[in-house]
Amino acid sequence: MPGFALEPEQLTWCEKLRTLAEERLRPLAEKGEPGQLNRPLVAALGELGLLERLFTSGALDLCLMRESLARGCTEAETALALQGLGAAPVARAGTDEQRARWMPGVRAGQAVAGFALSEPGAGSDAAALALAAEPEGSGGAGCEAGSDTGSGAGSGAGGWRLSGEKCWISNAPYADFYTVFARTTPGAGARGITAFLVPADRPGLTGTALDMLSPHPIGALAFDGVRVTSADVVGVPDKGFRVAMDTLNLFRPSVGAFAVGMAQAALDATLAHTAGRTAFGGPLKDLQSVSHRVAEMATRTEAARLLVYAAAAAYDRNEPGVPKSSAMAKLFATEAAQFVVDSAVQLHGARALQRGHLLEHLYREVRAPRIYEGATEVQRTIIAKELYA
Numbered sequence: 001m002p003g004f005a006l007e008p009e010q011l012t013w014c015e016k017l018r019t020l021a022e023e024r025l026r027p028l029a030e031k032g033e034p035g036q037l038n039r040p041l042v043a044a045l046g047e048l049g050l051l052e053r054l055f056t057s058g059a060l061d062l063c064l065m066r067e068s069l070a071r072g073c074t075e076a077e078t079a080l081a082l083q084g085l086g087a088a089p090v091a092r093a094g095t096d097e098q099r100a101r102w103m104p105g106v107r108a109g110q111a112v113a114g115f116a117l118s119e120p121g122a123g124s125d126a127a128a129l130a131l132a133a134e135p136e137g138s139g140g141a142g143c144e145a146g147s148d149t150g151s152g153a154g155s156g157a158g159g160w161r162l163s164g165e166k167c168w169i170s171n172a173p174y175a176d177f178y179t180v181f182a183r184t185t186p187g188a189g190a191r192g193i194t195a196f197l198v199p200a201d202r203p204g205l206t207g208t209a210l211d212m213l214s215p216h217p218i219g220a221l222a223f224d225g226v227r228v229t230s231a232d233v234v235g236v237p238d239k240g241f242r243v244a245m246d247t248l249n250l251f252r253p254s255v256g257a258f259a260v261g262m263a264q265a266a267l268d269a270t271l272a273h274t275a276g277r278t279a280f281g282g283p284l285k286d287l288q289s290v291s292h293r294v295a296e297m298a299t300r301t302e303a304a305r306l307l308v309y310a311a312a313a314a315y316d317r318n319e320p321g322v323p324k325s326s327a328m329a330k331l332f333a334t335e336a337a338q339f340v341v342d343s344a345v346q347l348h349g350a351r352a353l354q355r356g357h358l359l360e361h362l363y364r365e366v367r368a369p370r371i372y373e374g375a376t377e378v379q380r381t382i383i384a385k386e387l388y389a
Helices: 008-033 039-045 050-056 060-073 073-093 096-108 240-278 288-316 322-353 360-363 376-387
Strands: 112-118 131-133 160-170 177-184 193-199 205-207 218-228
Touching: 008 039, 008 060, 008 073, 008 322, 039 073, 039 096, 050 060, 050 073, 050 096, 060 073, 060 240, 060 288, 073 096, 073 112, 073 160, 073 177, 073 240, 073 360, 096 205, 160 177, 160 193, 177 218, 177 240, 177 322, 193 218, 193 240, 240 288, 240 322, 288 322, 322 360, 322 376
Parallel strands: 112 177, 131 177
Antiparallel strands: 112 160, 131 160, 160 218, 177 193, 205 218
């Protein structure tokens, strides 16, 4: 593939986003409670038009947004990504009624979405979902047809009862609705999963927050006979696995972009520190061991950036081989970012371990992307499968 370069207007837009993240969004992030949904921050993303753009542009635009925001405010980046992940299935595969009911609020930052795929026993193995959607028959009794926040459950004939658990769910338990993936056909693997739009106020749905290494709004959900009907189905019954994979294929390169943004922030801080910090008779940058490590950090960051951009551009052009290029981008970028941030901490010394230091923050933030939306090992499996296909 030929070398990839952004257009001047794209570079200008990225710089504007980074400035917005630092000056407008970071103060809102700092006012929020760690581990809880920051609704003013989500609303600001809507007011700035970023959520609208999230759902009307392609994979490369998504990557540029995530990278630029991550350089200036990782909390803003995460709020954008979680909103997109939770609502993308509805925007892409939902019914006209579902989109009309929820997407205006999502784009405005007033309605918050969650993506409910993972389970305690089914994380990376998404086809092993156990949340049961048990057929209820055709009576339709017990439906909350008049609920202000319902998605039209009363219009469906028959329905299902959802029973089971979800874990490590974005924006849980604070979201206004969730895209929930449940098993409608037992024993059918990936072919027996259905996606449902489930408003958070449905009877029987409860949630708890999880205390994570990096305090994001992540939680667990419990479903105790939660009723859904055909009006709540996102896409086609028993074809929900494709809805999930379509969403993840779109977002996978952008996870790499998030990692690149963090790596660049760590690299920027390291360049400033090693140029200004004096030790052993001169600036740190004059020590070969330091300068060579910084050179390696910069090289891995740039290589990751190019892989991410190329994968996103290939997705937007609908080229063959997107699963492989997306997996490569996510794999390399997240591993590279871990190396860069860890190296930055080492070169800064003890100050980088102090609570509140940028690198202490990035050190906690950078670990999770190597796991979520397909762990590093899963990406290697995808790449190998595509190579031997």
